[in-house]
Amino acid sequence: MSGVREAWRALGRCQLLSLSALLLPCYGGLVVAALLLLPVGLGFPLLPPAAAALRRHTDRARARTAAWSGREADPPGPLPRTARAVLGDAGFWRDLRWAWLEPVTGGLIVAVPLAPFWYGLSGVLVEPFVRLERGDGDWYAFVPGGSAGSVPAVLLLGLGLVAAAPAVAPWALGRHARWSRAALSVPYTTALARRIDQLTDSRADAHDFQAAELRRIERDLHDGAQARLVALGMSLEEAGRRLDADPDAARALLGEARAASERALQELRELVHGILPPVLADRGLGDAVRSLALDSFLDVRVDVALPPGRLPMAVESAAYFAVAELLANAAKHSGATGVRVALGHADGVLRVTVADDGRGGAAPAADGGGLHGVRRRLRTFDGSLALDSPPGGPTLATLEIPCASSSPKTSSSSGTG
Numbered sequence: 001m002s003g004v005r006e007a008w009r010a011l012g013r014c015q016l017l018s019l020s021a022l023l024l025p026c027y028g029g030l031v032v033a034a035l036l037l038l039p040v041g042l043g044f045p046l047l048p049p050a051a052a053a054l055r056r057h058t059d060r061a062r063a064r065t066a067a068w069s070g071r072e073a074d075p076p077g078p079l080p081r082t083a084r085a086v087l088g089d090a091g092f093w094r095d096l097r098w099a100w101l102e103p104v105t106g107g108l109i110v111a112v113p114l115a116p117f118w119y120g121l122s123g124v125l126v127e128p129f130v131r132l133e134r135g136d137g138d139w140y141a142f143v144p145g146g147s148a149g150s151v152p153a154v155l156l157l158g159l160g161l162v163a164a165a166p167a168v169a170p171w172a173l174g175r176h177a178r179w180s181r182a183a184l185s186v187p188y189t190t191a192l193a194r195r196i197d198q199l200t201d202s203r204a205d206a207h208d209f210q211a212a213e214l215r216r217i218e219r220d221l222h223d224g225a226q227a228r229l230v231a232l233g234m235s236l237e238e239a240g241r242r243l244d245a246d247p248d249a250a251r252a253l254l255g256e257a258r259a260a261s262e263r264a265l266q267e268l269r270e271l272v273h274g275i276l277p278p279v280l281a282d283r284g285l286g287d288a289v290r291s292l293a294l295d296s297f298l299d300v301r302v303d304v305a306l307p308p309g310r311l312p313m314a315v316e317s318a319a320y321f322a323v324a325e326l327l328a329n330a331a332k333h334s335g336a337t338g339v340r341v342a343l344g345h346a347d348g349v350l351r352v353t354v355a356d357d358g359r360g361g362a363a364p365a366a367d368g369g370g371l372h373g374v375r376r377r378l379r380t381f382d383g384s385l386a387l388d389s390p391p392g393g394p395t396l397a398t399l400e401i402p403c404a405s406s407s408p409k410t411s412s413s414s415g416t417g
Contacts, residue, residue: 334358
């Protein structure tokens with residue numbers, strides 16, 4: 001039954017594509033008119049808005065292709081704002097070429113199921129009751145008209161064509177998606193160059209992040225545990241000198257040394273926790289996020305649906321600190337009272353959502369900030385951070401990191417906390 005619904009849905013999408021193709025000559029005509037007016041100067045102010053209107057339509061076509069086929073077309077870069085820059089933009093010419101070819105090429109593809117559907121529908125609803133009764137000898141496909149005896153044959157043929165159209169529609173929709181991706185995607189060399197630039201940027205981000213982490217660790221060790229250990233050594237040395245002459249003073253210094261050693265040990269534990277929390281290393285991402293929920297003063301609910309295997313440690317660490325930053329932001333800035341965290345893994349992607357009931361308005365700062373740092377950390381793994389935080393709330397943050405599960409976990413990865 002679901003297959004039948006999908007077939008009819010594909011037929012409806014083919015009809016939408018055919019109607020959408022009717023608008024393309026309008027967009028293409030506007031662009032061509034602006035191009036023809038360039039020699040007299042009138043086309044220069046007209047070309048950028050006409051190209052922008054065409055780009056909006058092609059962007060909708062790319063989004064539609066991705067949603068219906070599951071495969072995205074590589075989009076072009078941002079459209080330039082001046083006429084001269086538009087003329088030199090390869091994406092603009094690709095959009096224009098598609099606008100003129102889609103009504104013909106794409107229209108012929110979607111017509112494969114639409115033509116028999118509408119022809120069959122006319123045979124069911126029109127032919128038996130209008131044309132065949134006139135006796136004018138018209139034919140419906142291979143069925144001759146002009147007699148009442150041909151009505152059942154026309155009805156059967158029309159019903160057969162209507163029933164056969166949805167069976168062909170998924171094939172036509174897939175071929176149209178393939179054509180659209182080929183026509184609307186940037187060339188492979190351009191996509192490859194983009195990928196190289198992205199990897200270069202993410203590698204630079206990873207180097208900067210690691211350098212910043214090393215500086216932070218060095219600073220914390222120098223200003224914290226190292227200073228306390230130096231003071232501890234001096235206290236012990238002074239206590240040794242006073243042990244015989246002034247036992248009470250030596251005893252007091254030993255007490256200070258003990259307190260200093262405890263503080264140094266606590267700072268070392270906090271430093272290690274900031275690098276790799278033991279609960280994350282021992283029990284995995286699910287239990288580590290539950291520990292974050294227990295430490296937060298907000299009402300945090302955690303839903304974990306991770307596979308039995310452990311995720312890569314670097315990915316777990318990135319997701320853990322991203323959730324920690326989002327919970328900290330919710331506690332400090334959003335005015336939220338409740339947060340829901342959901343962790344899942346499907347199709348080779350770790351997906352984490354953090355939703356709070358705060359006032360909203362969250363956005364990564366371009367010049368830094370916690371959310372910007374989260375986004376840079378995730379980019380190292382080809383991950384992404386999507387924020388939906390309208391003014392007034394609520395806020396929904398979605399993290400996605402491509403990865404695969406590996407070694408067995410030491411704890412259950414499902415349930416709530």
